[in-house]
Amino acid sequence: MNEPGTPGDPEAVVRRQAEEAASAARDALRRHDERWRTHLAAVEDAHSQDLAERDERLRRLQGTVRATQKAADRVGAAASAIVDSRRWALARRLGGLRDRLRPGLDPDRVERRLRDAVAALESVEEPTAPDGAMRTPPRTTVPETPAGAEPAGTRAPFTDHDGYLITATTQPVLPLPADEPTRRVLGTMDSLRHARLRAAAQHPAPAATHVTVVCTTHGPPDGAERALESGLGQHHPRVSVLLAGPGADALAASHHRNERAVVAVPGTEVLEEAAARSEALAGVHDGLVAHLDARTVWHEDLLGVLVHALVGDDGDSPAGLAYAAQELHAAGTDGVIRPVAVRFAPYHRALLENRSYVGLTTVVHHAALLHSCGGLDPGLGELAGWDLVLRLSAAHPVHAVDCLLSTATTTLPGTVADPVALTDLLEDDPQRPVPETLALLDARHLGEALTLESVTAVFGDHTPRAAVASLRRDGSPRPTTVVIPSYQAPAELTACLDALAAYSPPDTEVVVVDNASDADTLAVLEPRAADGSLRLLRNDRNLGFTAAVNRGIEAAGERDVVLLNNDAVVTPGWLEGLWHVLDQDLDAGLVVPRQVLPPGGRAARSHVPVTDLSREMDTNPSILHRNVLLPDPSLPSGLMALSFAPFFAVYVPRATVNSLGPLNVEHGPHYRSDRLYCAAVRHGLGRRIVYTPYSRIYHLRRRATKALRRKDPSLYAAMYERNDWDAIRGQTPA
Structure with a gap:
């Protein structure tokens, strides 16, 4: 038996092994720290300035539009310099600041977002390729990171199943x-x-x-x-x-x-x-x-x-x-x-x-x-x-x-560790569709590319819309009023109204509440009002989204209400698809359709990061809104329960209106009112917000917003930056 303290003493062996392990761990941590110091230095070089200079620039954001634009350009340049796909998500987070750096924005808020992004970059573990391979089917074991290797990519954005x-x-x-x-x-x-x-x-x-x-x-x-x-x-x-x-x-x-x-x-x-x-x-x-x-x-x-x-x-x-x-x-x-x-x-x-x-x-x-x-x-x-x-x-x-x-x-x-980049690469193999074949598939399932000249959505025989008629228990229509809060954007408004006229069931009422648009927009509305195609309600000044919507809801009487943007283009079967949800006794307080962005832009990836940008994408279930709830087995196939949906297009049953009343204009005069209403439906009424893919509506995206920013920057600031009802309705200067 070995005496304590001798080389063969078990305690001494364990102690020595622990010291060696601790020393190895310290060496690994030191190497890790040095490696990431090098990475961080490279990123800071790409920014062409240190954090102190950035902080100073952010404090000057309220000064001038020129300083704001310069800061935005530098942040965008830094984001584009981060080309490693393993940190793509962080690059998008930095790059997103470009769109948020605007005059009047609180610089402290921007500074916090930038600090968060830099802190996240510093905390990311560097990915290392694992050893070994699994060539057999998965059994009961969970793949582990091999010894000596670090987990690839950023930490999973969830904690449990x-x-x-x-x-x-x-x-x-x-x-x-x-x-x-x-x-x-x-x-x-x-x-x-x-x-x-x-x-x-x-x-x-x-x-x-x-x-x-x-x-x-x-x-x-x-x-x-x-x-x-x-x-x-x-x-x-x-x-x-x-x-x-x-x-x-x-x-x-x-x-x-x-x-x-x-x-x-x-x-x-x-x-x-x-x-x-x-x-x-x-x-x-x-x-x-x-x-x-x-x-x-x-x-x-x-x-x-x-x-x-x-x-x-x-x-x-x-x-x-x-x-x-x-x-x-x-x-x-x-x-x-x-x-x-x-x-x-x-x-x-x-x-x-x-x-x-x-x-x-x-x-x-x-x-x-x-x-x-x-x-x-x-x-x-x-x-x-x-x-x-x-x-x-x-x-x-x-x-x-x-x-x-x-x-x-x-x-x-x-x-490749990033889910978005990995999703793209997984399809970049011999099986990836050729463009001609993809176009053929689109013709079957997704319709023609949307333009203002051609708003007809072409559907094949096996699209979800084809199933709606057979799924509905009650074929009778529901008295429905479509309320459109409108400002400017005459071309988009024309497409919206033409599609409604072509694809809505008989007896669907359309009410347009105009927020003091110019003559070009009134030239679209007044002839249609004169021939009875719609009811036109005019505000003598722009009161914002919520006040216009509430006026339209009041005009709807006892009918169900659909709130619809003036840059929305409906498709065949759109209203029947929404009725289909209500016919199934799902306790739906609100029903929302697909909000489809046409192909070509990048906005869809803010909502669904793996979007193939060459194809259209629905953005109502959205990671940006964090509105997806757990799959609900009590809902029919394809339907989802959401915690929130933007009121770009939403069906509001009369029972919901009678229970909750109009939207909250005091706390959400231009935006936020949709979130407040969704919360009231779920937590006040205990009812669902049900999303259906069986109704498809295209979104041309914020044409009225751009028009207002050009025409009246003061009112734009009151609506989109301060969301101030007193300023909007004119009780205090905007």
């Missing part, structure tokens, strides 16, 4: 390796898998359901072999596999003794992947269908979990298709394949039309839907799967299952 589901609604790609909040989410997903399997085992209906797996073989032969083995290895008892593509005959022959049927589809050896899958699907007529390819490997419980989600406990679930989370793998700069992200979001129809965030190999659906929606279109090539998911989900309930049940291999140029 609830927060993750809310975040994923607008950011469906979760970067890996995992930090602690992400590990909690992945662990919760695994726990939910076990819980759903236990629930399925207690009911016979799911186990009795036959699943046909259509597996394409295009890609590396070992990939097709692994995919097939993962399909045959499912715990679900009734599975058969159709192989389609090159080498399908040989692969089927090598598994001919398997207790589960493996059949090669004749004639698919020379077909492209979409055509081969389409040929295989043409022979499936009953049961359920699942999809595999040579880039995907399933967890052994995928079918068990998704079949139970589709069929339900007693075989009477209304869901048409179900999908699950998927782990994405890619090769790093060293060529080693690693997990790079988890892709999942609750069902968000508008986001799915903008981004293909539901991979076809994560989907299980009823075979009968293939024939009701037209099957898979091989002419769309790599987009065929996205198109099929869009059409299957358009008129049939969708069940999003938050369990990690498969892996898919994609192509990435190294490790």
Whole structure:
């Protein structure tokens, strides 16, 4: 036995190891500190000034417009200098100050925002590529950051599974390796898998359901072999596999003794992947269908979990298709394949039309839907799967299952930590749609590009709007008045009124409350008022949004009210889609449609960071507004409960108006009144704010705001900067 203090003494060994570990930790911290000091110095050099100079400039912001613009330009230049995609989110935060540095803005507020951004930059841990790779399907373990490596990217914007589901609604790609909040989410997903399997085992209906797996073989032969083995290895008892593509005959022959049927589809050896899958699907007529390819490997419980989600406990679930989370793998700069992200979001129809965030190999659906929606279109090539998911989900309930049940291999140029950049890169691979094919898909689902000359939205046979008529229980219209608070913007107002006239049901009343517009705008309104197309109420001065809205609500009598901006362009079925929500007894105090920004601008990414800017995007569910609530299983498929929606376009039932009265003009004369009203609906009445993708309205964005800023800077400041009702109505100087 070793004496205390001798080299062999266990306590001495432990103490020495602890000292060595502490020394190593101090060295690591010192290196980390030196590394980030270097990074911070580089950023400060890009700013061309130190923090003291910036503070001094911010204190002078109220002085002159020139000083303000100079400060904005320097902040914008600093933001553009941060080109590392791993810190893209912070760069956007700095760059956003450009739009907020305006005359009259409190410089202390700007200074605080800048200090917060710099502090966040200083606190970010530098990403380091992990070692090792996971080539097998995800089991019950949670991916860990390898020893000696630091978590990639910024900290997850959530702390638990609830927060993750809310975040994923607008950011469906979760970067890996995992930090602690992400590990909690992945662990919760695994726990939910076990819980759903236990629930399925207690009911016979799911186990009795036959699943046909259509597996394409295009890609590396070992990939097709692994995919097939993962399909045959499912715990679900009734599975058969159709192989389609090159080498399908040989692969089927090598598994001919398997207790589960493996059949090669004749004639698919020379077909492209979409055509081969389409040929295989043409022979499936009953049961359920699942999809595999040579880039995907399933967890052994995928079918068990998704079949139970589709069929339900007693075989009477209304869901048409179900999908699950998927782990994405890619090769790093060293060529080693690693997990790079988890892709999942609750069902968000508008986001799915903008981004293909539901991979076809994560989907299980009823075979009968293939024939009701037209099957898979091989002419769309790599987009065929996205198109099929869009059409299957358009008129049939969708069940999003938050369990990690498969892996898919994609192509990435190294490790990228930022969700926005990663989302872009995940689609920048051989499967990324070509522009011509994307345009064809848009023609089916999203309509023509919006212009003031052409406001007709063209819809295909399988868009959500097509489902509204069959979903409505009561086809009778509701007496509705559209209230438009209006100022200037005659071209946009013309488009707004023309679209309302073309696409609104009969007997829809339109009331325009004009806030002292110029003659050009009155020339749009007065002829329509004279022929009875609308009622025109004129204010002798611009009283702002809230006062104009309240006057219109009063004029509506006992009818329901839609508040609509004068730069809004409605589309066919817009009002029926809002009525559809009210017909379902969902306790809706307010109903909001899609607020769609046309493609081309960058504003949509403030609301949905992963927006493909070449395509239109709905911005009502918004990370900027932080208005997304937890998915509510009691709401029909596609609908969401929100905590707030801007009153760009909102349906206010008469019962809500009678309970709450008009908007609060004293505390929100121009803006803020919509937030106050939303809070009163939820917390005062205990009712929901329900968002529906089945009503689509385009937003041309703040044309009246720009007109007011040019014409009357004083009134603009009273409305948009001070939100001062006394100044707006003229009791005190503006």
